Amino acid sequence: MKFYVEILGTLPEMAVAEVNALAELGKGTVLDKDYLLVSGEIENMKIFERLGMAHEFGILLFSSENPDEIIDYVKSFPWKNVINGTFAVRRERMKNCTHEIEGLDKLIGGIIHSQGLKVNLSRPDVVVRVYCGENLWLGIRIREFKGKEFENRKADRRPFSRPIALPPRIARAMVNLTRATRELLDPFMGTGGMLIEAGLMGLRVYGLDIREDMVEGAKLNLEYYGVKDYTVKVGDATRIKEAFPGKTFEAIATDPPYGSSTTLPMKRDELYRRALESMYEVLDGYLAIAFPADFDAVSVAENIGFKVIEEFYQRVHSSLERYFYVMRI
Numbered sequence: 001m002k003f004y005v006e007i008l009g010t011l012p013e014m015a016v017a018e019v020n021a022l023a024e025l026g027k028g029t030v031l032d033k034d035y036l037l038v039s040g041e042i043e044n045m046k047i048f049e050r051l052g053m054a055h056e057f058g059i060l061l062f063s064s065e066n067p068d069e070i071i072d073y074v075k076s077f078p079w080k081n082v083i084n085g086t087f088a089v090r091r092e093r094m095k096n097c098t099h100e101i102e103g104l105d106k107l108i109g110g111i112i113h114s115q116g117l118k119v120n121l122s123r124p125d126v127v128v129r130v131y132c133g134e135n136l137w138l139g140i141r142i143r144e145f146k147g148k149e150f151e152n153r154k155a156d157r158r159p160f161s162r163p164i165a166l167p168p169r170i171a172r173a174m175v176n177l178t179r180a181t182r183e184l185l186d187p188f189m190g191t192g193g194m195l196i197e198a199g200l201m202g203l204r205v206y207g208l209d210i211r212e213d214m215v216e217g218a219k220l221n222l223e224y225y226g227v228k229d230y231t232v233k234v235g236d237a238t239r240i241k242e243a244f245p246g247k248t249f250e251a252i253a254t255d256p257p258y259g260s261s262t263t264l265p266m267k268r269d270e271l272y273r274r275a276l277e278s279m280y281e282v283l284d285g286y287l288a289i290a291f292p293a294d295f296d297a298v299s300v301a302e303n304i305g306f307k308v309i310e311e312f313y314q315r316v317h318s319s320l321e322r323y324f325y326v327m328r329i
């Protein structure tokens, strides 16, 4: 089946990589990208329910650079087979749109309506999507990700809150970049943001933090969001084996402290190197990790034995630039 995902514009390369990682899990592949629209083929589209850095995903019906071809397709398509109830056509003009699409949604709506289907603009059962970029794209929305869903899990909305947590959409994308299907470890879990996202995806989650208050707080947060399948402990990310003797992990996603913490038992770069060594010992798959831009993560990680697969740059503010890395053993 063909799919489309409309990604967020904030970290587009990372968002495409997230779609790629999930497509891999759903036995599919990304085939095309037109500004913020990513498309491809997949066997199991349900996997995209896990997406973090996306506005929506759906079934891709047709694409063309010629508006007349879109109209011909709409005329010949058996809409009654896919629309159960009412519908609305919604169009999206992306920044790179090169076509005149004024009125295209109404025209398409009129054709579908003429097949005997009822329009409901405010609360349709099915949304037919038209995107304009370099090409025109026609699809049926399966799921929209409203900002509100993620905002409810932002750092300041958690029962135990510290201003150290990544935005939930980014935490979720990091979990997805690990391609985890069963379990996930965060050895610098803090308030548990990464574990909340992974737990809500149905993964069994494991966490460590060197501070007891963080561990108690992370438990509170996990319970609050309904995550039950977790093990969190006080422990040192540079000695993971000691905290989980004999255990290996399918995936690790983590966001180590950026250096100002007073709890660091060693210098920042040494902490990073030793934590990477410790993760390498227990990992059996992918690692997604964030580091400040002034840390030479690639050479340190490759010296340990990791293969660095992808990296994504983000300027958070004037004094924080970071990279997100995807690595594997």
Ligand SMILES: C[S@@+](CC[C@H](N)C(=O)[O-])C[C@H]1O[C@@H](n2cnc3c(N)ncnc32)[C@H](O)[C@@H]1O
Pocket (backbone or CB within 6 Å): 164, 165, 166, 187, 188, 189, 190, 191, 192, 193, 194, 208, 209, 210, 211, 214, 235, 236, 237, 238, 255, 256, 257, 258, 261, 263, 264, 265, 271
């Ligand atoms: C940037 S925060 C992680 C934020 C987290 N993603 C969240 O959602 O809150 C880094 C965490 O690492 C913890 N930490 C610092 N040194 C550590 C170590 N050696 N082992 C384990 N945790 C450590 C800190 O206590 C802090 O909670």
